[in-house]
Amino acid sequence: MLLCDIGNSYAHFFDGKRVWKESLEEFLDKYFNEKLYFINVNQKLKDRLKDIKNWINLEEYIEFKTTYKGLGVDRKVLCLAIEDGVGVDAGSAITVDLMVKKEHKGGFILPGFKAYEDAFKEISSILDKGIDFSVNLNSLPKNTKEAISYGVIKSIVCLINDIAKGKKIFLTGGDGKKLLPFLENAKYDEKLIFYGMKKIIKDRLC
Amino acid sequence: MLLCDIGNSYAHFFDGKRVWKESLEEFLDKYFNEKLYFINVNQKLKDRLKDIKNWINLEEYIEFKTTYKGLGVDRKVLCLAIEDGVGVDAGSAITVDLMVKKEHKGGFILPGFKAYEDAFKEISSILDKGIDFSVNLNSLPKNTKEAISYGVIKSIVCLINDIAKGKKIFLTGGDGKKLLPFLENAKYDEKLIFYGMKKIIKDRLC
Numbered sequence: 001m002l003l004c005d006i007g008n009s010y011a012h013f014f015d016g017k018r019v020w021k022e023s024l025e026e027f028l029d030k031y032f033n034e035k036l037y038f039i040n041v042n043q044k045l046k047d048r049l050k051d052i053k054n055w056i057n058l059e060e061y062i063e064f065k066t067t068y069k070g071l072g073v074d075r076k077v078l079c080l081a082i083e084d085g086v087g088v089d090a091g092s093a094i095t096v097d098l099m100v101k102k103e104h105k106g107g108f109i110l111p112g113f114k115a116y117e118d119a120f121k122e123i124s125s126i127l128d129k130g131i132d133f134s135v136n137l138n139s140l141p142k143n144t145k146e147a148i149s150y151g152v153i154k155s156i157v158c159l160i161n162d163i164a165k166g167k168k169i170f171l172t173g174g175d176g177k178k179l180l181p182f183l184e185n186a187k188y189d190e191k192l193i194f195y196g197m198k199k200i201i202k203d204r205l206c
Numbered sequence: 207m208l209l210c211d212i213g214n215s216y217a218h219f220f221d222g223k224r225v226w227k228e229s230l231e232e233f234l235d236k237y238f239n240e241k242l243y244f245i246n247v248n249q250k251l252k253d254r255l256k257d258i259k260n261w262i263n264l265e266e267y268i269e270f271k272t273t274y275k276g277l278g279v280d281r282k283v284l285c286l287a288i289e290d291g292v293g294v295d296a297g298s299a300i301t302v303d304l305m306v307k308k309e310h311k312g313g314f315i316l317p318g319f320k321a322y323e324d325a326f327k328e329i330s331s332i333l334d335k336g337i338d339f340s341v342n343l344n345s346l347p348k349n350t351k352e353a354i355s356y357g358v359i360k361s362i363v364c365l366i367n368d369i370a371k372g373k374k375i376f377l378t379g380g381d382g383k384k385l386l387p388f389l390e391n392a393k394y395d396e397k398l399i400f401y402g403m404k405k406i407i408k409d410r411l412c
Binding site: 122 | 214247248249273274275276278298299301302304311312313314315316317318321322324325326328329330331332333345346347348349350353354356357358360361362364365368369
């Protein structure tokens, strides 16, 4: 069974064993004739995906109760996978959602790490330093690169801890692993979204 | 006495009474023949500013001890003005510095609010909602606009409170006022940088 999670930067695939990513330019043609289940948050691809006969959009089968209006399908699926705790998907954007006993309580959105780096670059060439993930968050920064790295990472970590309040933190997404050393009671699994997708298939399509 | 603080988006002026801003395209010609004291963080304007006869660059007169390498002149001047507490300058970028009894302890940098908005816009049209400063930080977001506003504002506030640890917070910069309702023990003064500049003039040029 082939699963595909289409984002704003890449399409991620899972065949039950391995996770890999494909560029948004190529994946449509490459897998056009295969049977697969997908979710998609990419607005630009929405219409084209409707026409692919063998591709099944799992969004139509999701049962997910929340008072949050307009929750992205990827966030819903991640929340279905974790059931209880905080789900963090760090990719183009960083989404953070709180689930308490299978109930969605709300969540927030921050830019992804690359978006922060690009934002600094836009502001001034002096701030075009990139984020150093080896920065020490327990000591105040002493140069520009540290100041940027500390600012970005610690502000994100601070808000994740604030929503988690000791609950388990589930990290996923291309940059999820980068947050792992900075969070207590957290684990990283690149397959979380796919576990949620499998759950939908099992509950609603089998 | 005319003071000018040149940033990456605007040049801010203070004549002892009033603060106003001028576009970076116009202010050089407009004030070319006036006598003024300035500080500048704009790399693109650096060389042109050297040639203006009546303009005095206060950077050359600053005495400021810190172990932080490459601290921007605007941050130094703000720190000179506050002496003890946390200085927050919210403009194109948001800089946050801790001063303890006239000693600089370090600081961090985050993107400015407009940079966050632009970053979200770049990621996806769905995230192009702008920041709502009336958002409630005590209740989890229930839609995309709230999720973005909560994420940006609360992550910044969280990190400012973390560095302040109850110390007085001094806000300045074009967007400094927007942070005021979210912080305890904080005050906003658009003239802070100019107070620092005046201090340098008094101590070193009079």
